[in-house]
Amino acid sequence: MYRHLEHRLAQRLLECLQRRHPGVALPDAVIEQPPKVELGDFAIPIFPFAKPLRSAPLKIAEAIRAEIGQIEGIAEMQVAPPGYLNVRIDRAWMAAALAADQKPPAAIPPGKILVEHSSINPNKAAHIGHLRNAILGDTFVRLLRFAGREVDIQNYIDNTGVQVADVVVGFTHIEKKSRADIEALTRQPRFDYYCWDLYARVSQWYAEDKQNLQARLQTLHAIEDAASDTAAVAELISVAVLRRHLETMDRLDIEYDFLPRESEILHLHFWDTAFAKLKESGVLTFEGEGKNKGCWVMRRAGTGKASSTTEDTGDTEEITEEDQKVIVRSNGTVGYVGKDIAYHMWKFGLLGRDFGYRKFYRYPHTHDCWISSIEGEKDHPHFGDVAEIYNVIDARQSEAQNTVIEALRGLGHNEAADHYTHFSYEMVALTPRCAAELGYTLSEEDKARSYIEVSGRKGFGVKADDLLDQLIASAKKEVDSRHPQVSDPERLQIATQIAIGALRYFMLKYTKQSVIAFDFKEALSFEGETGPYAQYAVVRATSIFRKAGADPETFCKDAGSVGASDLAKNLIGEAANEIWELWLASSKTSYVIDQSIATTEPAYLAKHVFQLAQLFNTFYHRHPILSEPDEKRKQFLLATVAVVRRELIRTLAVMGITVPPVM
RNA sequence: GCGCCCUUAGCUCAGUUGGAUAGAGCGUCUGGCUACGAACCAGAAGGUCGGGAGUUCGAAUCUCUCAGGGCGCACCA
Structure with a gap:
């Protein structure tokens, strides 16, 4: 829903400005989140429009606020110095859509x-x-x-x-x-x-x-x-x-x-077909002399001039030896890159085999x-x-x-x-401490490093199954002590889910460009920013519903459990900001997933899951639900739990993490 | 030598297209379980965003430069 509203807002803003200033070239509007909920739910910096419109940001913001008109799902707009337009979502409208799990249609690219x-x-x-x-x-x-x-x-x-x-x-x-x-x-x-x-x-x-x-x-x-x-x-x-x-x-x-x-x-001759095409197109050239004599070579990526700046003649210009990548060796065999080229032609359906x-x-x-x-x-x-x-x-x-x-x-x-x-x-890689734990003797130089590369050749590393076994054993110990009444196979099943949650979250919480310095202490942790932390939040939510004698899956769908007026009463106003933040975060699933795909960065999703779980845990402590005397209020709080629980389960599933019934 | 990446709190890391007072987790210290389960929560301390210059209304983010670290640059894969 959040994503949907954001798109709608951006579109309406653009229309509004174009109507006011026909023909003026304008930059794209940036829509972000204000530093605090008190300020609103979307923030639009107006500064970029000041120059092209030759007007002060505050003035422009005020004009937009006055002229943009009613937008479904948007409650109000405020102009904030030095030049922001802060937008408030219609909380009851958004919450009703979320509770009903409405999913606005999104365009899916073909292919x-x-x-x-x-x-x-x-x-x-x-x-x-x-x-x-x-x-x-x-x-x-x-x-x-x-x-x-x-x-x-x-x-x-x-x-x-x-x-x-x-x-x-x-x-x-x-x-x-x-x-x-x-x-x-x-x-x-x-x-x-x-x-x-x-x-x-x-x-x-x-x-x-x-x-x-x-x-x-x-x-x-x-x-x-x-x-x-x-x-x-x-x-x-x-x-x-x-x-x-x-x-x-x-x-x-x-x-x-x-x-x-x-x-x-090799045996289905993918390479032979690719080779013929590569020769024909001039991608590969034959070296008659030098250190690569007798090889078919191509220009190494990132060397020489950009292809767009070369003359269109297509002449095979000389590639210096340094910039040559040997594709076919002088003995006629093809190297890894060559096979990869053939494979990738096949992937795109360009090989004909x-x-x-x-x-x-x-x-x-x-x-x-x-x-x-x-x-x-x-x-x-x-x-x-x-x-x-x-x-x-x-x-x-x-x-x-x-x-x-x-x-x-x-x-x-x-x-x-x-x-x-x-x-x-x-x-x-491994931290020096971890390497030492594994029994490897380290040089003084290695000890000073922040990490040491694993090496399959040396048999130096942590095997995947071993790590999983350790994680499961460690989780099992905890489950055993916490739930002695649960059967052993069930405890093992729970421990396995926790272990996988811990491992997958651990591998996803770092951004891709960060080298992970592996350490058993951190990988085996089930506290703080970890998978089990998020799983635990769901377990708590489930537990509330169990004790309330209600089904969290169907709670919101049951007509009349929470009416629109109750949503408004419980969500509008300064005092409701904290709970509203929880609803707002719950509305971001599609938005965050889009961002993760566009940036090819799953860590973005992991961060979001953690933040949502964190918000929920805070809420959980501040608001006793089962003992809430006001029945309408209690229904609203339960609806809040149901929505957060649903979105946590959903986002965890995208990370490949399931949630045990108890833990 | 050339190319790519990195440098943010004691440690490990976030910080999306440049935007409002730079955030988490761990660790440290102080509090909170007669429970909707404490695998949790509240609070405190902790930062010249590697140094410098520039662009901009505005820079952790963009440009240049210096310093430090990593990874590539095989007729290996």
């Missing part, structure tokens, strides 16, 4: 959106860095779906790269395991943990003797031949680890629709996750060919991402490039 996230190398257990990626991506998907968009979720699997090859080397060269041995191991629980340790050992083994790196090269080469035994082993390992990753993410209610794999990009598909993993509620395959099943959903994409990939890969975008531009697909968003975020 499907593809969100790619997680994309964990299938060679070892997922760690906290991967959790940040998956939680950001999954939350963004939920934001888009809340806004009415159709979304496909993809998780790109690099199953033919060095990382998988390294673990294969570990099994075959260090542990000398047979294919049957490995197959047996993959059936063990948490096979990904086994690989985590083995991967670290392999890195160690390479460091011991550079000759050992020969094994990596041979293995890497053998994997590319789909018929080889090595390829079969790699497939065995990568599929088993991938399955573990899906299980881990499933614990957090994170699901995928499709898992495109690099092996299919498709994957084979088969079912891979079934989520509860009969949702299937599909995986790429060479042959594939006859009937399958249609993937790719989308209007917009978001790639949740950490900030370190921004240059590679931009190179892919530039390749699309070079191919003439500007529209696709414009709808390609690198959803960039910073890594999760």
